Amino acid sequence: MQNNKASEKTWRLVQITDPHIGPSRDYCLAGVQTYETFRQVLAELGSQKLAPDMIYATGDIAANGAPEAYELFAQQMQFLEIPYGWLPGNHDQLTIMEEGLSSASYWPMLEMGQWRVISLNTSVPGKVGGALAQSELDFLEQVLNAEPDKPVIVFLHHPPLPVGCDWLDRQRIANADELEAIVRASGNVKAVFSGHVHQDFAGQWAGCDVHTAPSTCFQFLPNSPEFALSDQSPGYRWIDLRPDGSIDTGVEFLKETGQVVDHKAVGY
Numbered sequence: 001m002q003n004n005k006a007s008e009k010t011w012r013l014v015q016i017t018d019p020h021i022g023p024s025r026d027y028c029l030a031g032v033q034t035y036e037t038f039r040q041v042l043a044e045l046g047s048q049k050l051a052p053d054m055i056y057a058t059g060d061i062a063a064n065g066a067p068e069a070y071e072l073f074a075q076q077m078q079f080l081e082i083p084y085g086w087l088p089g090n091h092d093q094l095t096i097m098e099e100g101l102s103s104a105s106y107w108p109m110l111e112m113g114q115w116r117v118i119s120l121n122t123s124v125p126g127k128v129g130g131a132l133a134q135s136e137l138d139f140l141e142q143v144l145n146a147e148p149d150k151p152v153i154v155f156l157h158h159p160p161l162p163v164g165c166d167w168l169d170r171q172r173i174a175n176a177d178e179l180e181a182i183v184r185a186s187g188n189v190k191a192v193f194s195g196h197v198h199q200d201f202a203g204q205w206a207g208c209d210v211h212t213a214p215s216t217c218f219q220f221l222p223n224s225p226e227f228a229l230s231d232q233s234p235g236y237r238w239i240d241l242r243p244d245g246s247i248d249t250g251v252e253f254l255k256e257t258g259q260v261v262d263h264k265a266v267g268y
């Protein structure tokens with residue numbers, strides 16, 4: 001029999017990331033209609049197979065911060081009727097984003113049974129690379145110290161560690177050492193989940209697991225020193241937070257999207 005008590009159930013989250021939605025439905029980036037592939041990912045999430053308790057969108061929701069992009073995003077998310085959280089990436093405009101996503105306000109910390117789910121903002125206005133403001137570091141430290149016995153996961157846009165692509169690794173969180181000191185001192189952060197790198201990567205950092213996730217549009221070529229796209233299809237990550245403080249996670253990719261990546265693209 002399924003136990004529905006919040007502290008005894010397994011919480012299933014889905015991480016979607018880097019949709020890069022443009023100002024219109026037919027907006028195309030690197031050969032891919034990004035709104036269309038985002039919609040296809042949501043269709044799969046709504047198919048009952050996964051039945052997530054919550055969806056987290058880890059930034060770069062908009063390709064260039066257009067208000068219409070957030071409206072398109074919010075509209076589709078509302079059709080899905082699954083609660084969602086979000087945080088900004090380097091392609092987002094936070095104030096426009098907050099307005100466009102007003103139906104789901106920004107939550108820096110959520111309680112899911114005994115789990116604590118923290119979102120940090122690594123975006124720096126006008127910059128591609130990530131960094132954490134002192135206020136974000138202070139917030140994290142405060143939450144971790146307040147409940148030292150609770151298992152925690154952290155969502156953010158930029159990864160704190162290199163993923164094997166030189167051009168992306170230069171954009172990782174510039175002051176990741178400050179984040180590392182806080183995470184190591186607390187010992188209750190079980191995993192960190194980032195976006196930005198448009199690929200599935202797993203590593204160990206600060207004594208915990210770090211996972212990145214595939215984008216809902218196009219993927220970058222793993223282990224490439226410079227910008228390059230791969231033919232891997234759009235995808236998402238599922239995350240199960242178990243009551244014993246352990247995590248199970250994996251990625252899924254769409255089988256057929258009808259979209260073909262333009263390998264002649266030199267940026268995004």
Ligand SMILES: [Fe+2]
Pocket residue numbers: 060089090091157195196197
């Ligand atoms: Fe990004």
